[in-house]
Amino acid sequence: MTRFRVSVHIIPRRGLLDPQGKAVTDALHTLGFAAVGEVHVGRHLVIETGAKDAAAAEASVRTMCERLLANPVTEDFEIAGVVKE
Amino acid sequence: MKVGIVTFPGSNCEGDAFHAVVDQLGEQAVMLWHKDHDLQGSDVVILPGGFAYGDYLRAGAIARFSPIMKEVAAHAAKGGVVLGICNGFQIACEAGLLPGALLRNDVGYRSMPVTIRVEHTNTTFTSVAKVGQCLTMPIAHGEGRYAASDDVLDQLESDGQVLFRYVNAAGETTVDANPNGAMRNIAGVCNAARNVIGLMPHPERAVDLLLGSIDGLVLFESLLVAAHA
Numbered sequence: 001m002t003r004f005r006v007s008v009h010i011i012p013r014r015g016l017l018d019p020q021g022k023a024v025t026d027a028l029h030t031l032g033f034a035a036v037g038e039v040h041v042g043r044h045l046v047i048e049t050g051a052k053d054a055a056a057a058e059a060s061v062r063t064m065c066e067r068l069l070a071n072p073v074t075e076d077f078e079i080a081g082v083v084k085e
Numbered sequence: 086m087k088v089g090i091v092t093f094p095g096s097n098c099e100g101d102a103f104h105a106v107v108d109q110l111g112e113q114a115v116m117l118w119h120k121d122h123d124l125q126g127s128d129v130v131i132l133p134g135g136f137a138y139g140d141y142l143r144a145g146a147i148a149r150f151s152p153i154m155k156e157v158a159a160h161a162a163k164g165g166v167v168l169g170i171c172n173g174f175q176i177a178c179e180a181g182l183l184p185g186a187l188l189r190n191d192v193g194y195r196s197m198p199v200t201i202r203v204e205h206t207n208t209t210f211t212s213v214a215k216v217g218q219c220l221t222m223p224i225a226h227g228e229g230r231y232a233a234s235d236d237v238l239d240q241l242e243s244d245g246q247v248l249f250r251y252v253n254a255a256g257e258t259t260v261d262a263n264p265n266g267a268m269r270n271i272a273g274v275c276n277a278a279r280n281v282i283g284l285m286p287h288p289e290r291a292v293d294l295l296l297g298s299i300d301g302l303v304l305f306e307s308l309l310v311a312a313h314a
Contacts, residue, residue: 012188016232017266019191043142068150071143071179073186074232 001050003085004057010070010077011042044080045069054082086112086312089127091157091173093119093148098134098170098289105289106131110305112312119151128312129166130157132173134225134287144187144228145175154180166209166308167281171226174273174283182281183274184241185233191266194227198298199264201249201272201286202256208275209311210282211248213303219256220300222291224264229285231267231274238269249273249284 012018020041028036047064051057058079070077088106092099099116106114115125119137124130137148148154154176161167161182169177177183200221203214214220233241241247249272253262258270265285273284288301 016188017191017230019189019193019266068146069142071146071186073178073234074188 001052003048003050004054005083005085006047006049006057006061007080007083008045008047008061008065008069008077009042009080010045010065010075011040013074013076016074042075048085054084058082086110086129086309087125087127088112088114088129088131088308089117089124090114090131090133091117091119091153092133093135093137093151093176095137095139096133096135096172098172098287101287101289102131102133102170105292105301105305109292109302110309112309117153119148119153121153122156124153124156124160127160129168129308130160132157132167132169132176133289134171134173137172137176140228143179144172145177145179148172148176149180158182161276161281164278164280166311168210168308169281169283170287170289171224171229171285174285175228177281177283183276183283184237184246185231185274187228187285188230188232189228190226190230190264195229195264196223196225197264198222199224199272199286200252200254200256200262201284202252202258204247204250205245207245208248208279208282208307210275210304210307213307213310217256218303219252220288220291220303221298222286222288222301224286226265226285229265229267231271231285233268241274242269244277246275246277246279247271248275248282249286
Protein backbone atom coordinates (compact mmCIF):
# COMPACT_ATOMS: atom_id res chain seq x y z
CA MET A 1 0.00 0.00 0.00
CA THR A 2 1.47 3.32 -1.12
CA ARG A 3 0.29 6.78 -0.07
CA PHE A 4 -0.96 9.13 -2.80
CA ARG A 5 -2.25 12.69 -2.98
CA VAL A 6 -5.06 12.85 -5.51
CA SER A 7 -6.27 16.26 -6.67
CA VAL A 8 -9.73 16.66 -8.10
CA HIS A 9 -11.53 19.61 -9.68
CA ILE A 10 -15.30 19.82 -9.29
CA ILE A 11 -16.98 22.38 -11.51
CA PRO A 12 -20.58 23.40 -12.23
CA ARG A 13 -21.89 21.61 -15.29
CA ARG A 14 -21.64 23.76 -18.41
CA GLY A 15 -24.90 25.38 -19.39
CA LEU A 16 -26.13 25.71 -15.81
CA LEU A 17 -26.11 29.25 -14.47
CA ASP A 18 -23.02 29.73 -12.30
CA PRO A 19 -23.64 32.98 -10.39
CA GLN A 20 -20.20 32.98 -8.74
CA GLY A 21 -18.50 32.46 -12.08
CA LYS A 22 -20.60 35.21 -13.64
CA ALA A 23 -19.75 37.68 -10.86
CA VAL A 24 -16.03 36.94 -11.27
CA THR A 25 -16.30 37.26 -15.06
CA ASP A 26 -17.96 40.67 -14.71
CA ALA A 27 -15.29 41.83 -12.25
CA LEU A 28 -12.48 40.73 -14.58
CA HIS A 29 -14.13 42.60 -17.44
CA THR A 30 -14.35 45.69 -15.23
CA LEU A 31 -10.61 45.37 -14.58
CA GLY A 32 -10.00 45.43 -18.32
CA PHE A 33 -9.45 41.73 -19.01
CA ALA A 34 -11.64 41.98 -22.07
CA ALA A 35 -10.37 38.69 -23.51
CA VAL A 36 -11.92 36.68 -20.66
CA GLY A 37 -14.82 34.58 -21.85
CA GLU A 38 -16.43 32.60 -19.06
CA VAL A 39 -15.16 31.84 -15.56
CA HIS A 40 -16.38 28.79 -13.65
CA VAL A 41 -15.99 28.65 -9.89
CA GLY A 42 -15.85 25.18 -8.42
CA ARG A 43 -13.97 23.31 -5.71
CA HIS A 44 -10.51 21.80 -5.55
CA LEU A 45 -10.03 18.85 -3.23
CA VAL A 46 -6.81 17.11 -2.30
CA ILE A 47 -7.36 13.59 -1.01
CA GLU A 48 -4.60 11.70 0.75
CA THR A 49 -5.24 8.01 0.36
CA GLY A 50 -3.52 4.65 0.31
CA ALA A 51 -3.67 2.47 -2.81
CA LYS A 52 -1.65 -0.27 -4.47
CA ASP A 53 -0.74 2.01 -7.38
CA ALA A 54 -1.63 5.36 -8.97
CA ALA A 55 -4.37 3.88 -11.13
CA ALA A 56 -6.07 2.34 -8.11
CA ALA A 57 -5.83 5.66 -6.22
CA GLU A 58 -7.45 7.49 -9.13
CA ALA A 59 -10.19 4.87 -9.50
CA SER A 60 -10.95 5.13 -5.80
CA VAL A 61 -11.26 8.94 -5.95
CA ARG A 62 -13.53 8.65 -9.00
CA THR A 63 -15.88 6.49 -6.95
CA MET A 64 -15.71 9.04 -4.11
CA CYS A 65 -16.71 11.77 -6.58
CA GLU A 66 -19.63 9.74 -7.86
CA ARG A 67 -20.89 8.90 -4.38
CA LEU A 68 -20.24 12.09 -2.41
CA LEU A 69 -17.85 14.73 -3.68
CA ALA A 70 -19.73 15.83 -6.83
CA ASN A 71 -23.46 16.12 -7.41
CA PRO A 72 -24.26 13.98 -10.46
CA VAL A 73 -27.18 16.26 -11.38
CA THR A 74 -25.29 19.54 -11.52
CA GLU A 75 -21.53 19.08 -11.35
CA ASP A 76 -18.70 17.53 -13.34
CA PHE A 77 -15.36 16.43 -11.97
CA GLU A 78 -11.90 15.80 -13.33
CA ILE A 79 -8.90 14.21 -11.68
CA ALA A 80 -6.23 16.92 -11.80
CA GLY A 81 -3.30 14.89 -10.55
CA VAL A 82 -2.11 11.78 -8.73
CA VAL A 83 1.15 12.22 -6.83
CA LYS A 84 3.02 9.63 -4.76
CA GLU A 85 3.75 11.02 -1.28
CA MET B 86 -50.71 11.66 14.01
CA LYS B 87 -47.15 11.34 15.22
CA VAL B 88 -44.54 13.47 13.48
CA GLY B 89 -40.83 12.71 13.78
CA ILE B 90 -38.62 15.76 13.39
CA VAL B 91 -35.02 14.93 12.53
CA THR B 92 -32.34 17.16 14.02
CA PHE B 93 -28.92 17.23 12.37
CA PRO B 94 -25.94 19.16 13.72
CA GLY B 95 -26.69 22.59 12.28
CA SER B 96 -30.48 22.23 11.92
CA ASN B 97 -32.23 25.38 13.14
CA CYS B 98 -35.91 25.03 12.20
CA GLU B 99 -36.73 21.90 14.20
CA GLY B 100 -38.35 24.06 16.90
CA ASP B 101 -40.55 25.82 14.34
CA ALA B 102 -41.67 22.46 12.97
CA PHE B 103 -42.42 21.26 16.52
CA HIS B 104 -44.44 24.44 17.20
CA ALA B 105 -46.46 23.96 14.01
CA VAL B 106 -47.29 20.32 14.76
CA VAL B 107 -47.81 20.44 18.53
CA ASP B 108 -49.04 23.96 19.33
CA GLN B 109 -50.93 24.77 16.15
CA LEU B 110 -52.19 21.37 14.99
CA GLY B 111 -52.44 19.79 18.45
CA GLU B 112 -50.70 16.62 17.27
CA GLN B 113 -47.82 14.59 18.65
CA ALA B 114 -44.23 15.27 17.68
CA VAL B 115 -41.00 13.54 18.61
CA MET B 116 -37.52 14.92 18.10
CA LEU B 117 -35.21 12.43 16.38
CA TRP B 118 -31.43 12.83 16.58
CA HIS B 119 -29.60 12.21 13.31
CA LYS B 120 -27.59 9.37 14.88
CA ASP B 121 -30.73 7.49 15.93
CA HIS B 122 -31.75 4.32 14.13
CA ASP B 123 -35.42 4.45 15.09
CA LEU B 124 -38.23 6.71 13.87
CA GLN B 125 -40.16 5.87 17.09
CA GLY B 126 -43.33 5.02 15.21
CA SER B 127 -43.59 8.33 13.36
CA ASP B 128 -46.30 8.51 10.70
CA VAL B 129 -44.68 11.53 9.09
CA VAL B 130 -40.98 12.47 9.07
CA ILE B 131 -39.94 16.11 8.73
CA LEU B 132 -36.43 17.01 7.61
CA PRO B 133 -36.29 20.59 8.88
CA GLY B 134 -34.47 23.70 7.71
CA GLY B 135 -31.05 24.83 8.80
CA PHE B 136 -27.46 24.29 7.78
CA ALA B 137 -26.81 20.62 8.49
CA TYR B 138 -23.05 20.02 8.76
CA GLY B 139 -22.54 23.71 7.97
CA ASP B 140 -23.56 23.05 4.36
CA TYR B 141 -19.99 21.78 3.91
CA LEU B 142 -19.23 20.38 0.45
CA ARG B 143 -22.81 21.05 -0.76
CA ALA B 144 -26.00 21.69 1.19
CA GLY B 145 -27.32 18.31 2.31
CA ALA B 146 -24.46 16.28 0.84
CA ILE B 147 -23.10 15.04 4.14
CA ALA B 148 -26.36 14.96 6.11
CA ARG B 149 -27.78 12.43 3.67
CA PHE B 150 -25.30 9.89 5.07
CA SER B 151 -26.39 10.41 8.69
CA PRO B 152 -27.43 7.09 10.27
CA ILE B 153 -31.13 7.97 10.52
CA MET B 154 -31.38 8.61 6.77
CA LYS B 155 -31.41 4.83 6.22
CA GLU B 156 -34.58 4.62 8.30
CA VAL B 157 -36.02 7.69 6.55
CA ALA B 158 -35.39 6.07 3.15
CA ALA B 159 -36.99 2.81 4.32
CA HIS B 160 -40.00 4.75 5.66
CA ALA B 161 -40.35 6.51 2.28
CA ALA B 162 -39.98 3.22 0.37
CA LYS B 163 -42.91 1.80 2.36
CA GLY B 164 -45.05 4.80 1.36
CA GLY B 165 -44.52 6.77 4.58
CA VAL B 166 -44.73 10.54 4.27
CA VAL B 167 -41.45 12.51 4.33
CA LEU B 168 -41.49 16.29 4.22
CA GLY B 169 -38.28 18.19 3.47
CA ILE B 170 -38.33 21.90 4.16
CA CYS B 171 -35.52 24.17 2.91
CA ASN B 172 -32.34 22.39 4.04
CA GLY B 173 -34.50 19.28 4.40
CA PHE B 174 -35.44 19.61 0.71
CA GLN B 175 -31.73 19.83 -0.15
CA ILE B 176 -31.02 16.73 1.95
CA ALA B 177 -33.89 14.80 0.32
CA CYS B 178 -32.57 15.67 -3.15
CA GLU B 179 -29.02 14.69 -2.22
CA ALA B 180 -30.36 11.42 -0.80
CA GLY B 181 -32.11 10.66 -4.08
CA LEU B 182 -35.53 10.70 -2.39
CA LEU B 183 -36.50 13.57 -4.69
CA PRO B 184 -35.39 14.40 -8.24
CA GLY B 185 -33.17 17.36 -9.08
CA ALA B 186 -30.83 19.53 -7.04
CA LEU B 187 -30.76 22.89 -5.29
CA LEU B 188 -28.05 25.24 -6.54
CA ARG B 189 -26.68 28.54 -5.30
CA ASN B 190 -29.25 31.32 -5.82
CA ASP B 191 -28.77 33.52 -8.85
CA VAL B 192 -28.50 36.58 -6.56
CA GLY B 193 -27.14 35.56 -3.18
CA TYR B 194 -28.89 34.77 0.08
CA ARG B 195 -32.59 35.72 0.22
CA SER B 196 -34.65 36.11 3.38
CA MET B 197 -38.11 37.44 2.55
CA PRO B 198 -41.77 36.51 2.20
CA VAL B 199 -42.68 34.89 -1.12
CA THR B 200 -45.90 33.75 -2.70
CA ILE B 201 -46.21 30.21 -4.00
CA ARG B 202 -49.02 28.69 -6.03
CA VAL B 203 -50.35 25.21 -5.31
CA GLU B 204 -50.18 23.24 -8.58
CA HIS B 205 -51.59 19.87 -7.52
CA THR B 206 -53.65 18.72 -4.57
CA ASN B 207 -53.30 14.95 -4.93
CA THR B 208 -50.63 14.61 -2.26
CA THR B 209 -50.87 14.18 1.49
CA PHE B 210 -49.32 17.63 1.93
CA THR B 211 -51.66 19.58 -0.39
CA SER B 212 -54.97 17.69 -0.22
CA VAL B 213 -56.85 20.39 1.71
CA ALA B 214 -55.51 23.22 -0.50
CA LYS B 215 -57.03 24.21 -3.83
CA VAL B 216 -55.30 24.08 -7.20
CA GLY B 217 -54.13 27.61 -7.96
CA GLN B 218 -54.31 28.69 -4.32
CA CYS B 219 -51.62 31.24 -3.50
CA LEU B 220 -49.82 30.98 -0.17
CA THR B 221 -47.48 33.54 1.38
CA MET B 222 -44.65 32.28 3.55
CA PRO B 223 -41.00 33.11 4.19
CA ILE B 224 -37.91 31.86 2.46
CA ALA B 225 -34.41 32.07 3.95
CA HIS B 226 -31.77 30.35 1.85
CA GLY B 227 -28.69 30.83 -0.29
CA GLU B 228 -28.96 27.58 -2.23
CA GLY B 229 -32.52 27.16 -3.39
CA ARG B 230 -32.34 27.37 -7.16
CA TYR B 231 -34.11 24.21 -8.25
CA ALA B 232 -32.39 22.55 -11.20
CA ALA B 233 -32.77 19.36 -13.19
CA SER B 234 -32.25 18.35 -16.79
CA ASP B 235 -34.94 19.39 -19.28
CA ASP B 236 -35.98 15.74 -19.63
CA VAL B 237 -36.49 15.40 -15.89
CA LEU B 238 -38.36 18.72 -15.70
CA ASP B 239 -40.68 17.70 -18.56
CA GLN B 240 -41.36 14.38 -16.86
CA LEU B 241 -42.08 16.12 -13.52
CA GLU B 242 -44.53 18.44 -15.26
CA SER B 243 -46.32 15.66 -17.12
CA ASP B 244 -46.57 13.50 -13.99
CA GLY B 245 -47.84 16.40 -11.87
CA GLN B 246 -44.87 16.35 -9.51
CA VAL B 247 -44.28 20.11 -9.51
CA LEU B 248 -46.35 21.01 -6.45
CA PHE B 249 -45.45 24.66 -5.87
CA ARG B 250 -44.24 27.54 -8.04
CA TYR B 251 -43.12 31.05 -7.13
CA VAL B 252 -45.69 33.57 -8.38
CA ASN B 253 -46.46 37.28 -8.12
CA ALA B 254 -49.45 38.79 -6.31
CA ALA B 255 -51.64 38.01 -9.32
CA GLY B 256 -50.64 34.35 -9.18
CA GLU B 257 -48.48 34.51 -12.31
CA THR B 258 -45.08 32.84 -12.69
CA THR B 259 -42.83 35.77 -13.59
CA VAL B 260 -39.08 36.27 -13.46
CA ASP B 261 -39.51 38.93 -10.76
CA ALA B 262 -41.53 36.55 -8.58
CA ASN B 263 -38.72 33.99 -8.68
CA PRO B 264 -36.46 34.70 -5.68
CA ASN B 265 -33.59 32.39 -6.56
CA GLY B 266 -33.59 31.70 -10.29
CA ALA B 267 -35.25 28.28 -9.90
CA MET B 268 -35.93 26.57 -13.21
CA ARG B 269 -39.57 27.02 -14.26
CA ASN B 270 -40.17 28.93 -10.97
CA ILE B 271 -40.24 25.61 -9.10
CA ALA B 272 -40.52 26.02 -5.32
CA GLY B 273 -41.44 22.44 -4.41
CA VAL B 274 -41.79 18.96 -5.88
CA CYS B 275 -42.81 15.46 -4.88
CA ASN B 276 -41.50 12.04 -5.86
CA ALA B 277 -43.26 9.76 -8.34
CA ALA B 278 -45.06 7.91 -5.51
CA ARG B 279 -46.20 11.34 -4.15
CA ASN B 280 -45.27 10.56 -0.53
CA VAL B 281 -41.97 12.49 -0.38
CA ILE B 282 -42.41 16.24 -0.67
CA GLY B 283 -39.80 18.98 -0.64
CA LEU B 284 -40.05 22.74 -0.80
CA MET B 285 -37.74 25.70 -0.18
CA PRO B 286 -40.25 28.07 1.53
CA HIS B 287 -41.07 27.60 5.21
CA PRO B 288 -44.73 26.64 5.84
CA GLU B 289 -43.85 25.90 9.49
CA ARG B 290 -43.02 29.59 9.96
CA ALA B 291 -46.41 30.60 8.56
CA VAL B 292 -48.75 28.98 11.06
CA ASP B 293 -49.28 31.83 13.52
CA LEU B 294 -50.70 35.32 12.93
CA LEU B 295 -48.06 36.65 15.30
CA LEU B 296 -45.51 35.76 12.63
CA GLY B 297 -47.43 37.45 9.82
CA SER B 298 -49.03 34.55 7.96
CA ILE B 299 -51.05 31.42 8.60
CA ASP B 300 -50.91 30.26 5.00
CA GLY B 301 -48.76 27.29 5.94
CA LEU B 302 -51.54 25.79 8.06
CA VAL B 303 -53.44 24.38 5.08
CA LEU B 304 -50.44 22.18 4.27
CA PHE B 305 -50.12 20.84 7.81
CA GLU B 306 -53.89 20.31 7.96
CA SER B 307 -53.54 18.24 4.79
CA LEU B 308 -51.10 15.96 6.61
CA LEU B 309 -53.59 15.61 9.44
CA VAL B 310 -56.48 14.73 7.13
CA ALA B 311 -54.33 12.12 5.41
CA ALA B 312 -53.24 10.62 8.74
CA HIS B 313 -56.84 10.22 9.90
CA ALA B 314 -58.19 9.00 6.56
